[in-house]
Amino acid sequence: MSRPLILVLGDQLDVDLASLREAPPEAVIALCEVAEEGRYVPHHPQKIALILAAMRHFAADLRDRGHRVHYSALDDPDNAQTLLDEAERLARLYGCDEIRAVRPGEWRLWQAMRERQGNALPWRLIEDDRFYTTPDDFAAWEQGRKSPRLEYFYREMRRRTGLLMEDDAPAGGRWNYDHDNREPLPEGIEVPAPPRHRRDDVTREVMTLVGEHFGDHFGDLAGFHWPVTRRQALADLRHFLAELLSDFGRYQDAISDSEPFLFHSRLSAALNLGLLSPRELCEGAEREYRQGRAPLNAAEGFIRQILGWREYVRGLYWTRMPDYKRANALGANRGLPACYWTGDTELRCLKRAIEMTRDNAYAHHIQRLMVTGNVALLCDVAPDALCDWYLAVYADACEWVELPNTLGMVLHGDGGLMGSKPYCASGKYIDRMSDHCRHCRFDPKRVVGDNACPLNSLYWRFLETHREALSGNHRMKLIYGSLDRMSDDKRAAMRDQAEAFLAGLETEPAYGRGEHRAGYHDATDHGAP
Numbered sequence: 001m002s003r004p005l006i007l008v009l010g011d012q013l014d015v016d017l018a019s020l021r022e023a024p025p026e027a028v029i030a031l032c033e034v035a036e037e038g039r040y041v042p043h044h045p046q047k048i049a050l051i052l053a054a055m056r057h058f059a060a061d062l063r064d065r066g067h068r069v070h071y072s073a074l075d076d077p078d079n080a081q082t083l084l085d086e087a088e089r090l091a092r093l094y095g096c097d098e099i100r101a102v103r104p105g106e107w108r109l110w111q112a113m114r115e116r117q118g119n120a121l122p123w124r125l126i127e128d129d130r131f132y133t134t135p136d137d138f139a140a141w142e143q144g145r146k147s148p149r150l151e152y153f154y155r156e157m158r159r160r161t162g163l164l165m166e167d168d169a170p171a172g173g174r175w176n177y178d179h180d181n182r183e184p185l186p187e188g189i190e191v192p193a194p195p196r197h198r199r200d201d202v203t204r205e206v207m208t209l210v211g212e213h214f215g216d217h218f219g220d221l222a223g224f225h226w227p228v229t230r231r232q233a234l235a236d237l238r239h240f241l242a243e244l245l246s247d248f249g250r251y252q253d254a255i256s257d258s259e260p261f262l263f264h265s266r267l268s269a270a271l272n273l274g275l276l277s278p279r280e281l282c283e284g285a286e287r288e289y290r291q292g293r294a295p296l297n298a299a300e301g302f303i304r305q306i307l308g309w310r311e312y313v314r315g316l317y318w319t320r321m322p323d324y325k326r327a328n329a330l331g332a333n334r335g336l337p338a339c340y341w342t343g344d345t346e347l348r349c350l351k352r353a354i355e356m357t358r359d360n361a362y363a364h365h366i367q368r369l370m371v372t373g374n375v376a377l378l379c380d381v382a383p384d385a386l387c388d389w390y391l392a393v394y395a396d397a398c399e400w401v402e403l404p405n406t407l408g409m410v411l412h413g414d415g416g417l418m419g420s421k422p423y424c425a426s427g428k429y430i431d432r433m434s435d436h437c438r439h440c441r442f443d444p445k446r447v448v449g450d451n452a453c454p455l456n457s458l459y460w461r462f463l464e465t466h467r468e469a470l471s472g473n474h475r476m477k478l479i480y481g482s483l484d485r486m487s488d489d490k491r492a493a494m495r496d497q498a499e500a501f502l503a504g505l506e507t508e509p510a511y512g513r514g515e516h517r518a519g520y521h522d523a524t525d526h527g528a529p
Helices: 045-064 083-093 107-115 135-142 150-161 201-214 230-248 268-273 278-290 296-320 348-360 365-378 383-393 399-410 427-433 454-465 474-485 488-503
Strands: 004-007 028-032 068-072 098-102 123-126
Touching (some): 004 083, 028 045, 028 083, 083 107, 107 123, 135 296, 150 296, 230 278, 230 296, 278 296, 296 399, 365 399, 365 427, 365 454, 427 454, 454 474, 454 488
Parallel strands (some): 028 068
């Protein structure tokens, strides 16, 4: 009689996981805490605590459902401390004849599992069907297309699922309402407080453990607010749909100096761990629109992030790894600015984004793209360095979603595969979309001089530096026209201003191209922290 060991990873905490649906009564289900996973990049303590607490609660839930569960705790003396070795140790311990695993969230781990399929103790690998699409689906959609743009993929997904459709047409007559979702916050607007979840004995024990083992990492555990059970995650979903969704769309690009969450859902971490499903989120948002409780631009914008963007970046990741990880189309080679770990910078927008990340293991997507990402882009930070930082500091960062967003969208490192132009911006953008500038010593209207916003001169320097790669882009034509109309003296002054800023910027040593720490060490060290 077959007795498989079913390995469940920290981002697969779903009772409907394919391997669990097929589990025979004799199966042993294993969840493993592995020390190396907390350190291959210095993960935020809240991220580690979230995953470990969610894993421990999920293991208890499985036991309550009658499953035979082995849980390898971080400090178990027999723990092999690498995921694949620990799984094989447990399979031998229980006399299992194979190990079953669902596709993980990282290519290197998937490859390492595949390499062990022919061992005496075989690995059986199963596709992850918790998404709307599989990598094979994406590859089939992409076949014959010159440019696999998100917009066309998203429209196909809308047709396939019927979400926000009226027969064969999109609800409201348009596919995309992004143009309506770019308003800055008005003065005096009140943002609903996020839910706060009770920390039970399991969560408190995990937080103590994380503080002891990973207390030297960037980030503060004090503000831990993440849902660690499905019940808590569903409470967060209900809060978003009832209190936030109606204003989510119009203010999703806004940035606040004092409010870290605004009208964003903060559901991505629970979604990526498996505590929520993408269908629940999309169908919930559509229901709010259909019942008149949320405007179409809000529901469409939220659904596009999940049905469109999330599925799209996952497809790009799995169809282009491992070469995608080595991409560096703009030849960026500067190390990460040291202030990304300390928050010690006079740039108010950057300082507050880093401080909010430190306190919450979270920053919303515009802070990531247009503040921490934009500064890194303008300073020619190497993709390796920024990808490591994003993977480390955000609670929702899994490599399949973090890598394309950071390397491709933020840094334009894939040469325009994900975005038709770089998302570079001067201080004027930050001034328009936030209240940071009124608290900053730099003037966003000045380009040169002691009080000039550094983002302005860095922006024009970036365009000059990468003219050969970017000037042929039709979406950059007007920008380069403006640059070319400037006098030689003005361009030289801006260049000098930017170079002086970069010369005074303390940075970490840059990594060698393609040696991203989070994926180029021993593949057996990957799994759930």
